[in-house]
Amino acid sequence: MRHNLHIEGQAFRLRPVTADDGAAILALRNQPELSRFINATSADPADQRAWLERYYQREGDYYFIVEGRDGAFEGTIALYDVDAEMGTAEWGRWILRPNSLAAVESALLLYRLAFDRLRLETVYCRTVAANIAVVSFHNSCGLESCGTLAGGFERDSVQHDLIEQRLRREYWPAVEAKLAGLAAAVARRRSRSAK
């Protein structure tokens, strides 16, 4: 959906996706090392524009660009399927450029949107089981494993299992403290490197 939410972090920030981001998103999503575990993305800019137009009409779907505080593109992240009544949402479309240090703070900012601004009760994510690094990241953050969705993702005619993990509000303070500490350390390092 069209939104005007900007979430500032210490080194990185989330801002709304616009049509001008299409080329950068396409380039990112079509990098072979990054695209194995996500839905196939047409390389045609017209298809990307059409996808964005459909996204703009979709309520409860917040798509962001992850960028440095200096505006440098890092990747994308999104919160979607927001169910205000149930207080739940899923997050994903989380793709960062190789060697990006934005993982920790982008996740932190996404959770702050979900729990602090939207006042949700539970945020969950579904990751292809073979994407071990991301499954591990969520475990390291302190998310709970909810189970496996057998064959929940299909790509190139091959079905893959999805691991569902969730963060409930009651555990958010501890997760926030962990992510915020690391994000602050990364920010201090980036500040020193910039001098």
Next chain:
Amino acid sequence: MTTEERARQVVLATLGIDGPATGDFGRETVSAWDSLKHVALIFAIEDEFEVQFSEEQMASLASLSAIVEAIDAA
């Protein structure tokens, strides 16, 4: 204790795993070495060896051997 032995201890402790006890290993081969733990272990290495890596270096230190090499060069 050699630099490699000290670095190995720090990395394994941060990753929360027991081994490998010898030889090189890295993000490609250790599933527990995710983005969050990578940041944590780089800072732990810096504290242990009183060194500082640049932002550019941080992303490249993706194996024990790369870390040891960077410590020795610091």
